[in-house]
Amino acid sequence: MTQTDASPETTGEGRPRTTGSPAGVRTRRPDRATAGAGRLAALLVSPTLLVLTVVVLYPTLMALKESLYGPKGLDPATGFISDTEPFVGLRNYAEIFGEAGARFWNAFWNTTFFTVVTVGLETVTGVAMALIMHRAFRGRALVRAGILVPWAVPTAISGLLWRWIFNSDGVANALLGQQILWTTEGFHAKAAVIVAEVWKTAPFIGLLVLAGLQVIPKEVYEAARMDGARPVRQFWHITLPLVKPALLVAVLFRCMDALRMFDLPYILVGAQKHSVETLSMLAQNEAANVRFGPASAYAVILFLYVFLIALAFVRLLGTDLVGGGGRGRRGFLRRGEVTA
Amino acid sequence: MTTRTTTRAAALAATGLLLSACGSPGGGSGQAGAPSFEGRGPITYVAGKDTTGTVQPMLDRWNKAHPKEKVTFIQLPTDADAQRQQMIQNAETKSDAYTVLSLDVVWTSEFAAHQWIDELPGKRFPMGKMLKPVVETSKYRGGLYAVPSSSDGGMLYYRSDLLKKAGVAQPPVSWAEMTDACAKVKRLPEAKGMSCYAGQFQKYEGLTVNFAEAVHSAGGRVTDANGRPDVDTPEARKGLDFLVDSFKDRTIPKEAITYQEEDGRQAFQSGKLVFLRNWPYMYSLAQKSGVKGKFAVAPLPGLNGPGSSSLGGHNMAVSSSAKNKATALDFIEFMTSEENTATFLRDASLAPPYAALYDDEALIEQYPYLPVLKESVLRAVPRPRVVPYGDVTAAVQREAYAALTGEKSSAQALKDLRKALRKTAAE
C-alpha cells in the first residue's frame, strides 16, 4: 500500500509535479460541460441561490435604492422631520470625495490596515497552530478543542474581556509594568484591537488548515521522506501546495470578516475614536443618526470593496477551486486508483 | 402596516376626524393635530433592562387592577445606544409592538421631531409639582411629548475624613476652593499618591455630560434655548480650561481620560481620589466599600460658586404607531404618579421628578444625599435639546476630547465645536 504511484511523482525534485504528469491519461473529465451536467448543476445550486436571493439580494437592493436618498429634512416652521427622504442621486457617494471625505478615508485606511495586519498575523499563527496540532501526541483531541475556545467566545464578550485586560489598571499593564492608556487615541489602540482580533480568529484559520492537512494522505509524506526531503522543504513543497485551497478559503473568509470589523473596536476602544474607526462603524454611526442614505452608501462601497477582493481570490484560487482539468489533486490521483 | 391603517381609520372614524384617506397625519406639512388617544386593550412597556427588579411588581399591580388592559414588559439591552436603535427600528417599520417607551431624557426632541412619539395632553399630568429643569426635558417646541419618570443629577463625592484632618471645614463650593482643599489634603501623609479630582472623560456620553457641566458651571452654555450653538464664548472657555488645566497639572490623573462612571468609582473607593464627580447610584455602593463612612456628597462646584449639573433620567412617551393609546396614557399616569415614583425611589433608588419627595424625612433617612441631589437637579441645565442629538454629542465629544488630550487648544476646540454644531443645526 505504501508503494503507491505517488512516489514517482514526488521523486526527482522531491515535489509533486504540477502538470503534464503521466497521470494525464486518466485526467479526462467525464462531466465536462455537458448539457446533463448543466441541468444537474442548476438543480443542485438553485436552492442555495434561492435562499440567498431572499435573505440578501432583496435587502441589498433595498439598501442600494436607499443609498440614492438623502436624510429627511426638518421643517423649520413645524419642527417636524418630513416623512419623505429627498432623492439625491449619487450625492451620498460623491460626498466621500467632499466634506465627509476625511472621515471616510480614515475609516477606509483603518479597515484596510486592520485587514492586512490581522489576516497576515492570523495566517502565520493559524498555520503554525495547525502544523503543531497535526502531530500525533497524546491529548491531541483536548488540545484541538482547546484552541477552539477563542473562536467560540462571542465577539461582544471577547471585546469586553479585552477591554478589561487593557484597562488602565488592567492585567496587561500589570504584566508590562507600564501604564499605557490603551483605549485612548493612538497606535496603541490599534495594537490592542489587533491583539484581540488575532487571538480570537487565528483558531479559525488553524482549524480549517488542520482539516486540510488531515485529508493529505500519509503516503505523500512517506514518499518524500524516502527521498530524503527535509521537513522545511516538505512544508514548502508538499504541505503548503496541498493545503493551499483550504488555506486560501480560510484567508478569504477572514479578509471578508476583517473588512466588516465592527464589534471589537467598538466595544474594546469605543465609538468615534478615529484611530480605530472602520467602515462598518461609520455605516453604523450614520444609520444610528437616522441618515439611512449615507449609511447605505457606505455599505455599498464596502460591499464593492469586498466584492473586488473576493473576485481576486477566485482568480487566485483558480483551478484549485472551480476546476478545469485534473490539476490540484496530483498525487492523490493514483492513490484513488490503487484503493479502487 | 395594514393593521395599523385599519386601526387608525377606525380611530379617526370614531372621532369624526377623517383628515385624509391615506392615514398619514400631517404629512410633514404641519402640526399633526391633537393626536386622539383612543382604544383600550393590552399594551407593552419598553425600557432598558430593569436593573432593580422593581418594574415587574409595579406592572403586576397595574395588571391586577386592569385585567383587560394588561401591560407586557419588553426589556431592551442595558446599553442605551442599543435601546435607541431598537426603538428607532420599531418606529421605522411602523410596528405596533411597542406602546409606551421609556426614553433617555436627551432623546425627547429627536423622537418628537420624527413624530415617532405623540404629543401628550399636558393637562392630564401634574407637571407643576415636578422640578422645573426635569419638566423641560420632556418638551419639544413648547409641547409636552413625554412625562418624566425619573431624574438624575451629578454630585461631588469627597473624602470627608481627609478634608477634616486637613482642616477644611466645608466642602468646596468653587473650583478654586476645591484645588485649595486638595492641596491641603495632599500634605497629609495618608494622602500620599492620591489625585485630586476626576469625572467621566472617556470619549462617550459621559464626556458630553462633564463638558456641559464645566461650561454651565462657568456661566457659559452649549446651545441657546432654541438649540442654536453658543459655545464659542469666554465663559465656555473658562469652563473647558478648568478641565484642560486640571489634566495638565495632574489635578486630574492622566488615566482619567479613560474613565467612565465605574472606573472613577473604583479609583475613589480604593483611595486614589479626594474628589469625584458621579451620580447618586454610587452612594450606596461606596458605603459598602473601603471608604465607608469616610466620604460625603456636595453639590458640584463651579467657577465662582456652585456649579450646575447635567440632567439624567428617563421620560415616558407613547409610540405613534401603537395601538390602545388611551390605555397607554392611563399607564403613564400610573407609572409617573407621585406615589409610584416614591416607590421606585425607595426600592430602586431612582431619583423622582417630584419636588416634595426630596424633602420627605423618611426618605432622607434612607438616602442622606437627597437634599444635595435636589439642589443639584434644581440648578441643573439639560444637555442640548436638539433634534440631531447624536451628531451634537458626537461633535462635543470629539472637540472636548481633543482639548483634554492636548491635541487642540481649548480656544480652537470651541471654535471648531461651534462650527460643527452650526453645520448639524443647518442640516
Place this chain on the structure above:
Amino acid sequence: MTAITAKWRNGLVYAGVVAVVAYCLAPFYWMLVSSLRRTGDIFDTTLVPSPLSFENYRAVFDPAQGFGRALLNSLVVAGITTVLALLLATFTAYAMARLEFRFKRLILTLIIATSMFPVVSIVVPLLKLFTDIGWINTYQAMIVPSMSFALPLAVWNLTTFFRQMPDELEHAAMVDGCTRGQAFRKVIVPLAAPGIFTTAIITFIAAWNEFLIALSMTNKPGMQTATVAISKFTGATTYETPFGSQMAAGVLVTVPLVVMVLLFQRRIVAGLTAGAAK
C-alpha cells in the same frame, strides 16, 4: 543519534503545543477567573480568585434572566441554521467541485460577496419584511437571515474539501455499480469528514454568536438567544457594568461548544483513521 533527534523533536512539538494552548487559553483563563470573583473584587489582578465566589453564576441563572431558555433558543437557532446550511451547501458544493458548467466562477463569487453586506444595512428591510408576514418572535426569523452568512461559509469550505478528494475514487465506486449519489455519499462524504465536520463547527459557532438579527427579530423574553440575553445583563444600577456575570455567561456559552466539539471529534477522527488511511 537518531533517537536523540527524535527526542528533541518530540520536545519541540510539546513545547509548541504548550505555547499554542497557553496563547489560546490565557485570556480565557482570565475570563474564568474574573467570573469567579465577587463583584467587589472584580478589579483585582491576582491570578487566583480569593475568595472563590459563584455569585456571578448564580446571577446568570437567576430565573428572571431566563438564561437557560436563551441557551436553548441559541441551540435551536444555531443548530437548525447549521443543518440547513450544510444540507444546501453540500448540494451546491458538489456541483461546484464535480460538475462543469457555465458561470461557475461568477456564481461562487456572488455567493460569497452577497454574504458580506453589513448586517446593519440588511436588518431594517428584513425587519419590515418579517413584520409584514408575521415572523417576529419566531425561530425562522432568526434562522433565515443567519443563512446569509452561514451558507456561503459552508459552500466555499465544502467545495474545497470535495475538490481535494480524488474523483477517481468516485468513478471507481460508480464502476462498482454505485449511482452518482451513492458514490458521493458512501465515498466522498466519509473521506471529507474532517472538512465537513470543521465546516459544521465553524458555521455553528458563527450562527451561535450572531447578535444584531436575533435582537431585532425578537421582543419576547422567551425567544431571545444567549447573546441577546447577555446584552441584557445588568449590575445593581444602570451605570454598574455587570462584568462578572458577563464573563460568567461568556464561559457558559463557550464551554458547551468546546465539550460538544470534543465529543464529536473523537468519533469522527477515529472513524477517519480507521477507514481512510488504511
